[in-house]
Amino acid sequence: MEHVVETEELAIDGGTPVRDETLAYGGQTIEEEDVEAVAETLRSDWLTTGPTVEAFEEEFADFVGTEEAVAVSNGTAALHAAMHAIGIGPGDEVIVPTLTFAATANSVVFEGGTPVFADVDPETLLLDPQSVKERITEDTKAVVGVDYVGQPCRYDALREISDAHDLVLLDDACHATGGTYKGKPVGSLADLNTFSFHPVKNMTTGEGGIVTTNNSEWADQMRRFRNHGITSTHHERAEKGSWYYEVANPGRNYRLTDFQCALGISQLQKLPGWVERRRETAHAYDEAFAPIEAVEPVTQRDDSICAYHLYVIQLELNQLRGDREQIFNALQAEGIGVNVHYIPVHYHPYYRDYFGTEEGLCPTAEAAYERIITLPVFPRMTDEDIEDVSEAVRKVVNVYEH
């Protein structure tokens, strides 16, 4: 059958690209007051382990509604500190979704534990509670939900399973800062909740991370862990005029500096507005792609507010002549900074070699991996940027459709 719609020549075939300059898939927003907040802290007495760290922890804990927040040097350190606090060690299994950033699983390995990869729901690409159930053994100690793209996992179901088997429930909430589940803020949904403040995430401290919890024992343990395992901070010793300290067990140096925390406090004020803009962008994409049968955005449940760290589409490959790679390359040639989140973690050589993971372990995630593309979403994008992305997707899919 002849195409009714006229097709434009794709940039990859020598046509004119939708954009001259590539639009990145994500990026930070730094405003004058952010710069001021950092500068002010740089002029103060404390560059690290000072009062701004505590102030940021308090504000973040208030924001998510937990008793405690422990700031650390990045999101991976947050996961590692959480694994340490709950005592993961050799022989312990921790269930993680395979469709995540490798750090989720790596943090289990750091403490000598075994990550056990579970599959995801085909529509939301979130950890599938049924798959979690199937993975539970006598050695299972914890389950980690990953709020993929910014949509919270089904924590009611995960909580029920965790309680029934006496497991610790964690939320790797690195995508979901500013989201909610059934009216409750992300950060208060699991026993331990970890965040990243990398520039590409919903708010930034340059590098940075935080763990939120209502368990003060775990929080104390994480505060020691981030500071070499030392039982008092430099700040506390200065206040008491004492030089004495003890190492309870060897920790890390995972501290976040005061000037980074100053940036964190400043960014946190603006986070709700930025999440709102991310959601506007996502809804504009949803509308633009609704008529395009070969493009299926990741499904959103209506019990949650998705914080849209990412906007991911699944291609209906049976309606397209090309595969994901071809569509990806064509979009890139149009000036769109596309990405793929993620290669299933169980595919990585380390996990194949040391944990014997193989293709077939998580069929839904593996099939999704063949057809996902991440499109740009970040608050600084203009309405024209959003229109460019929508236009590029329309243009490319139009050429590749059967």
Ligand SMILES: *Cc1c(COP(=O)(O)O)cnc(C)c1O
């Ligand atoms: C970004 C991210 C991390 C790691 O955070 P860093 O700050 O880069 O160490 C971990 N898990 C997920 C799901 C992430 O998106």
